[in-house]
Amino acid sequence: MLSRSHPKPSRTGRPRSVAADEAILEATRASLVDLGWSKLTMGDVATRAGVAKTTLYRRWAGKNELVVDAVAVLFDELELPDLGSLSADVQAVVLQFAALLERPETQTALMAVVAESTRDEALRTRIRDSIVNRQKHLVLQGRQRAQERGELPVEQDEAKAALTADLIFDVIAGAVVHRALVSAEPVDEDWARRFTLLLLAGLGAAAAG
Amino acid sequence: MLSRSHPKPSRTGRPRSVAADEAILEATRASLVDLGWSKLTMGDVATRAGVAKTTLYRRWAGKNELVVDAVAVLFDELELPDLGSLSADVQAVVLQFAALLERPETQTALMAVVAESTRDEALRTRIRDSIVNRQKHLVLQGRQRAQERGELPVEQDEAKAALTADLIFDVIAGAVVHRALVSAEPVDEDWARRFTLLLLAGLGAAAAG
DNA sequence: CAGTTACGCTACGGGTCGTAGCGTAAGAAC
DNA sequence: GTTCTTACGCTACGACCCGTAGCGTAACTG
CATH class of the missing domain: 1.10.357.10 (Tetracycline Repressor, domain 2)
Known part of the structure; x- marks a missing residue:
């Protein structure tokens, strides 16, 4: 459904947390409501989602892609x-x-x-x-x-x-x-x-x- | 025609440079063409227009208002x-x-x-x-x-x-x-x-x- | 077990923001 | 002219955000 950044179906290693995925998208929507597009920051979304900022960048190239998926x-x-x-x-x-x-x-x-x-x-x-x-x-x-x-x-x-x-x-x-x-x-x-x-x-x- | 930030018709003091006004708006349009909205910065516009950054802020509250007037x-x-x-x-x-x-x-x-x-x-x-x-x-x-x-x-x-x-x-x-x-x-x-x-x-x- | 990938965390250089402070420039009032 | 007032250019600043690197740890595979 959502394209995300090529999760490259690797059969080995620690899998990506799908819970984090949804938490991030939910946090993005919440941040959009509270702050609006222009004041939304990757750091704020990460904090709201309870994940590290680096985790966001491992899945999305930036704010644009993240918000598109969230909406x-x-x-x-x-x-x-x-x-x-x-x-x-x-x-x-x-x-x-x-x-x-x-x-x-x-x-x-x-x-x-x-x-x-x-x-x-x-x-x-x-x-x-x-x-x-x-x-x-x-x-x-x-x-x-x-x-x-x-x-x-x-x-x-x-x-x-x-x-x-x-x-x-x-x-x-x-x-x-x-x-x-x-x-x-x-x-x-x-x-x-x-x-x-x-x-x-x-x-x-x-x-x- | 353009509203600008309240020029407050003060009859005294140094008048605002209308040349700078047009130069700034023109520079804003040029910057929009070259960089696009998201990468346009107040500093860049000021440099292109040949004015100080502070001059921009004396006339426009920020990027939003400036771009609206420029367009x-x-x-x-x-x-x-x-x-x-x-x-x-x-x-x-x-x-x-x-x-x-x-x-x-x-x-x-x-x-x-x-x-x-x-x-x-x-x-x-x-x-x-x-x-x-x-x-x-x-x-x-x-x-x-x-x-x-x-x-x-x-x-x-x-x-x-x-x-x-x-x-x-x-x-x-x-x-x-x-x-x-x-x-x-x-x-x-x-x-x-x-x-x-x-x-x-x-x-x-x-x-x- | 070892191998592999994701995660959290910290720290960093680089950039932009918006403002303060100062000396100077340009007209208006006298 | 002189004085008053406002605009200008310039510099410097703290604050914030960016995107990444590095590291130790966690999770899952074979």
Whole structure:
């Protein structure tokens, strides 16, 4: 699930403490809540986790990678409910995602690691694998369900369908993040309803055009 | 235009060097390009600008505020062209915004300062005033033009119209930023066209519903 | 048992932070 | 001009964090 730094399946020697692993990630989230991204230090995390600072560096290259892993697990909560209609499903996912973005550890970490990733290809890949693709999967899943329900047509052109899915994903995730973190206004049910209405109306019309 | 730290219009004493002001902001942008947000230091900026480090601290509280001001002026370039149709106008603005996000100094700085702003109310206000509201104005301006052209109805309910404008703004800005910085894929003409189609179709249908 | 790897701990050089102190520079008021 | 006031450059400083090296110990394998 989590990539970590190549644990290199060596059959000999003292094994890495999995308990320490979870303690470190938990401590990282706690430190994010208390101090925020910029004031979080490796030393503080180590102290909170009850491990030596060197142990952190044996597993993670630095703050960036550590925080990505610590936050990534929170995105496991995201699930696509089956509420019977595409509209209801989208709205529910939007609210789930918004709830995630309300948590202080997610707020302060998400934008920061993405900012770092603009100058670090490996970090970008890591974020994509452990966070972004997990969200994108929800979009693909939602489309499939909608197609099974007959709410969306089964597209012929595979390439075009993938482009549309990418577009939808950027619109949903982008809009929610921007609303929550840039505009800093609540993503409540009313907003989610209006957004979903806009999106699905556009999706239907765009598919026809 | 730029707020800066209260220049307190004192009529006496040596005036602050406006040349130094511009040199510092220019040096900040250069440092962002060369080093990126995380490795940018106040000392480096001071050296590049040819001023003492203390001079920076006399005008800006820290790195956050400095970078916001340095990047804010880049957003002055954004203009709403009058291309004759709402669709063409939206598409053009999207491409302009995308071009801004391709610049390395904007990429690395924008997400970082927003991340910081989640824990700093004053910084959030500064960003809103110098960057976000400047973008939002384009949305309001575009709506007005479209209404004058008869492409959009003049809404009665003022409050509802404001909510819709906010929604549109978050969708446009959010989608472009997400595409450019999270998905890290190009915002080219094709993408802008498909996005605009989706948005305007949704806008029309949502207004009807 | 020996071999191998992880751990905790300490200590270190190097870098950045933000500030204090001082002498000097540049305008304003008289 | 002289005096007043504020900005500037420069130096130096304690505080903090970084990332690593070195060492003795712990845990697990064969």
